[in-house]
Amino acid sequence: MKSFVVSALVLCVLVTKAESASNAVAWCYHLPSCNFSTWSSIAAPFCNGTRQSPIDIVTANATFNANLTAFTFQNYNSTSALTKIENTGKTIKVGIASGVTVSGGGLSESYDSLQFHLHWGNGTAVPGSEHTVDGKQFPMELHIVNSKSSLNGNTTLAVGDPEGLAALGFLIEALPSNVTESPEAWKNLTSYLQNITQKGQSVTITDPISLDSLLDGVSLTNYYRYNGSLTTPACNEAVVWTVFNDTIKISEDLINRFSTIVRINGSSSPLMVNVFRGVQSPLPVQRSSSPARISCSLSLAALSLALWTS
Numbered sequence: 001m002k003s004f005v006v007s008a009l010v011l012c013v014l015v016t017k018a019e020s021a022s023n024a025v026a027w028c029y030h031l032p033s034c035n036f037s038t039w040s041s042i043a044a045p046f047c048n049g050t051r052q053s054p055i056d057i058v059t060a061n062a063t064f065n066a067n068l069t070a071f072t073f074q075n076y077n078s079t080s081a082l083t084k085i086e087n088t089g090k091t092i093k094v095g096i097a098s099g100v101t102v103s104g105g106g107l108s109e110s111y112d113s114l115q116f117h118l119h120w121g122n123g124t125a126v127p128g129s130e131h132t133v134d135g136k137q138f139p140m141e142l143h144i145v146n147s148k149s150s151l152n153g154n155t156t157l158a159v160g161d162p163e164g165l166a167a168l169g170f171l172i173e174a175l176p177s178n179v180t181e182s183p184e185a186w187k188n189l190t191s192y193l194q195n196i197t198q199k200g201q202s203v204t205i206t207d208p209i210s211l212d213s214l215l216d217g218v219s220l221t222n223y224y225r226y227n228g229s230l231t232t233p234a235c236n237e238a239v240v241w242t243v244f245n246d247t248i249k250i251s252e253d254l255i256n257r258f259s260t261i262v263r264i265n266g267s268s269s270p271l272m273v274n275v276f277r278g279v280q281s282p283l284p285v286q287r288s289s290s291p292a293r294i295s296c297s298l299s300l301a302a303l304s305l306a307l308w309t310s
């Protein structure tokens with residue numbers, strides 16, 4: 001009997017340890033006891049660090065950096081690059097097949113695209129992007145997570161490297177309210193949500209959806225850059241952030257699917273809403289060259305010159 005009690009106790013300790021190792025902190029988005037306002041204390045030391053994400057991007061303060069050139073995207077046009085779509089209980093995550101990479105864009109080396117996931121508020125009425133631009137929050141934000149190719153997918157090494165991860169952030173805006181089920185790629189992607197309404201559920205993506213088709217309409221050379229962190233605990237300061245200036249535009253009905261279909265746990269748990277971290281302390285931001293703005297200032301200069309000489 002005594003040895004049984006001892007073994008049971010040992011087992012309990014082991015189980016507790018295993019749990020804490022796999023999911024260090026019980027953080028959440030929806031309760032005052034574990035939402036993002038608590039992370040700096042419940043998920044110290046990183047979440048209370050000095051290069052935390054997301055941030056508000058103040059466009060007037062972003063400094064131009066000529067090294068922030070075009071990216072090279074490998075297999076972003078592949079229609080078989082997306083593997084499975086999963087409800088993690090905190091977000092909707094989509095796996096990306098091997099061989100999809102991003103380089104250039106001022107990154108120090110090639111990075112493997114591992115997954116993308118989304119952040120949102122509550123439909124189009126309550127915005128839920130993580131980054132804000134000049135104080136404006138957008139309805140949703142897409143994050144493509146990439147890991148240094150030289151680290152061979154070792155995430156422990158990646159989060160310990162100040163540039164181990166490269167995140168591509170895309171702000172998502174609503175199309176005019178008369179437009180529905182658009183664009184096609186997002187209609188197809190969001191059609192899977194009804195099959196993954198509960199935490200832990202996942203399905204294989206069978207539609208031919210490429211990453212390019214999800215990013216349609218975005219100029220990939222016009223972006224902001226800063227060094228920050230993961231936006232969920234443990235908030236490791238290992239992320240080179242790229243936030244694109246242009247938004248992805250999706251119809252309201254598709255945006256609303258996220259906050260009305262998927263749940264944070266079982267079938268009677270709350271709907272997954274307001275899954276974003278609020279902005280953190282400002283950090284220095286650089287910007288890529290912007291053809292649109294340069295040509296605009298040139299034409300303004302030409303106009304002033306014309307007015308002045310006339």
Ligand SMILES: [Zn+2]
Nearest residue numbers: 117119143231
């Ligand atoms: Zn994210």
